[in-house]
Amino acid sequence: MEKIAFVASEAPAAQEASAILTERYGTVPLEEAKVIVALGGDGFMLQTLHATQALPAPVYGMNRGTVGFLMNEYHEDDLLFRLAAAEEEVINPLSMVAYTTDGTRHEALAINEVSLLRAGPQAAKLRISVDGRLRLSELVCDGALVATPAGSTAYNYSAHGPILPIGSDVLALTAMAAFRPRRWRGALLPKSAKVVFDVIDPAKRPVMADADSRSVRNVVKVEIESRKDITHRILFDPGHGLEERLLQEQFV
Incomplete structure (x- = not known):
């Protein structure tokens, strides 16, 4: 029998599923697992991937949350x-x-996106450089993000950014409610690109940075790269992988 480690979010449905599946299939410690089964929603899947990053076992998710884009359907059989x-x-x-106004340096990883968001009543002002070259001297906006496929x-999609094929070596740079330049909607960048955001006037226009829901407030500079x-290994039922799901999203 496959050595499975079950992990579950705190949601009652996930906890109930964990109890049922553990009794039926057994469970082992994460370090001994050949596969990790995550029970919850997309947020919990991201938490699991980050928490098990150093382990060799891939992660197979079953949806006990809401959207479940990164999850498979839940079945006990x-x-x-x-x-x-x-x-x-x-x-x-x-x-x-991310560097903050007090000089502190913060590091984090993001599977979905790194976003910068205004943290006060006034719009953020950002300066954007790519691979050491200034590309946009001033972006006035509610925020901006860099997303993986x-x-x-x-x-990214909620902010009207493009859907990227899972195998593409590109990143999406997307603005949120851009006021100036009014017609700027973002850019597609090679996966190798290093993006740097500098915050203009951070005292008057405070900005926070977020990497998969891990936030840093009062940033003055944020560096992002793939x-x-x-690597993170995710398992999907045949015909329901990320490539198919990304394509399907574009024809809904």
């Missing part, structure tokens, strides 16, 4: 068969290095 037949997607996270249907040396 045939789990071993589903795991054996699952297709694997390998994704790389973004690294965020895996995260392109999340916050980490090809870090």
